[in-house]
Amino acid sequence: MSIDEELRYELRQAAESMHCPPHLDERVRQSYQHYLNEKRGKSPMKKRLIAGVIAVAILIPSAVFASSYLADDIFGSSEAIEQRGGSQEAYQEIEGMLQTAKAKLTEVEFKEFKESFKQLMQLKLKITDENGIKHEEKLTEEEQRQWRELGSKLAPYFEKIQGNEKQ
Structure with missing residues (x-):
């Protein structure tokens, strides 16, 4: 060992x-x-x-x-505005206004506002050419009536949104 x-x-x-x-x-x-x-x-x-x-x-x-723009629900994308003579700044301005509306209106009011605003913007896109010039004569009489109704329907919402901003 x-x-x-x-x-x-x-x-x-x-x-x-x-x-x-x-x-x-x-x-x-x-x-x-x-x-x-x-x-x-x-x-x-x-x-x-x-x-x-x-x-x-x-x-x-x-x-x-990943969050979507509220304006995308109305226009589809910013390209839709740019094709009609608008700019990315105008698109962002509309998005900002929609965000403000969402914050200041109740859920029911915002839903009604958004639906009416979407209809108004569709009509506005219809009468705007590629240079951004509006031609209201392109609207039929029914569409012109709808244009006026939507304007008067949205006026109180715009006052509420802008009135709260000033305070």
Whole structure:
């Protein structure tokens, strides 16, 4: 036998003859359990916090880009206005006005306002040429009557929207 094997054999014999007091076993077990609980409590919390921050950083900008314009419900897209001589600024102005209306009108009022406004804008697109010039004579008598009715129907809504802005 080599010296290493002899030493190993003697150490095993000595270890087998040793007995730990029962309270020492219990203290070691409790200490190890306490260590595991601390480790388990800290690490997942950090991971959850980091995951939450990353999720917020990704979701907020994507939600802003994913939200649709209210004006898209009326015109389809900004290209529809641009084809009739309008501009992106005009489209953004209409979008801003619709956002203000949504904030200041009740849900029922906004729904009625949006529907009437959509009809009015469809008529307005019909009479506007590619240069942005309005030709009201293009409307039939029925459409002219509808134009006047929609204007008078929308007037109180516009007053409410613009009146609240001034206050």
